[in-house]
Amino acid sequence: MTQQDRQRIAAGLADGLSYRQIARRLDRPASTITREIARNGGPAGYRPQQAYQATLRRARRGTPAPPPASTPPVAAMEQEIIEMAVRAGMPRTAARVHHDLALSEDGRRTAAELTRRLNVSAASVSVAVNNLVQAGYARRERDPRGRRDIYVIDDDAWYRSVLISRHQTLETVRATMSLAEAHGLDGPVGQRLAKTAAFLERVSLDMIESADRWRHLLTPSDPTEGRS
Template structure:
């Protein structure tokens, strides 16, 4: 594997691609990509230049590369859950924060705890939490005694995320309908836009009705 391959691996990780997809693009076995990333910092710490230099040093010493450390139980499954969230559009750090909150026993972490557990900066945690709060996946609580924020995910978070998603969809419906009227509802463009607005409105209505009907499952 050359340095260009490693740069493509780093780019793939940054784009949230799975190991299998990166391997397909490089025409290499998935296990090769998995070992390469695992022995050189993992998916969040992989650096192509450092990985290349480390490989050259091992080759000069004539010693085999050390095997990757054994992964803790469930880590592969957890990584796949994070990858699925990234593929759905969630920023990677936000996906990691969200998953770590889900795994906490009481669904609560401080910024410092998240930064230490995920090995990221407090600023990165703040950006990630802003995204989660904006989309209803988590909320902030203030600890008055220590003057710090606590980030919380509870059973109702999924319901709130649906409500916020519907609100955003309705805003899209209004903007689309306004555009349809500006083109003229009898024009081809106006008709296309008005049908789009009607479709989104009905889908969002079904979504919130379904969320209200099944909200008791989260109690």
Template structure:
């Protein structure tokens, strides 16, 4: 693998591409990309220059790189889910925190546990959980005995995220309609904005009605 290939891998990770998509763009096997990233810091710590230098050093020593087992299917699927969340717009560290909470036995972690498990700074965890709490994906509980916060993801978390998303959409509707009225509802701009607001309002109403109807599936 060339240094240019490794730079393209790093660019793909930064852009939130899946391993499969990076492999497709490089004309490589997905397993090759998975091993390359895993042996050189993982998705959060991959650095193309360091990865290339490590390969050169191994070649000079004449020592083959230690064999790496193929990524187990369940790990590959978990990675694909993580990449899908990133592509959907979730910040990568927030996606990793959300993913780790989803896979925890009781859906609970402290900030210290998250930082240790994900090998990220406490500050990064703080930013990530703030995003997740605001979006409704996670809620915060206080542990009075240990005097620290515990972050929890439960069966109702997805419903709350839909409610919060609807609230944000309705705020967008309100602002858009106000701007439309400023331009004048009979003007081309005002008419366009009014139609946009009406569309978003109806979509948000359908969304919350559907969420209420199927909430029992999360119980």
């Protein structure tokens, strides 16, 4: 691995590319990219110069680098999920927090646990959690034994996110229709905006009907819930 390769890896991470996309850029196996990033700070902490210095130190010691926390295939799959969320518009730290909550046994973490596990600041975790809560992907609970918050992802999180998305879409529908009427529904601009509003409204209605119909898949304890 050359220093130029490491700089291109850092550039790829900054651009939000997946490990596989970076590997294709460098014409190297994805497993090589996964190991390089995992042993040198992870996707959030990877720095080319530090990675180079760490490689020199390991070579001088003559000892192998410590293995990544997950096996390369699993780590690559987990990173790909995070990258897909980022490409869909979720901030990277929020995507990492959401993924880490999903991987916890009970779907619960404290701010301190997230800060330590993701190697980010408490402020970054706070901003990320606010983003997730607003979108319905997570919720806060107060620890009854202390003064700290606990962040939770439960079985109904995806359903709540659909409800919030539908509400936001309907607000867009109302605003777009008002603008269409202001331009005049008999003109080309008004007609185009009205068609847009009608399309978004129908899609949002179909979305919530589908979410209600399949909600039972998220709550297996009550298999009849959400059936039409």
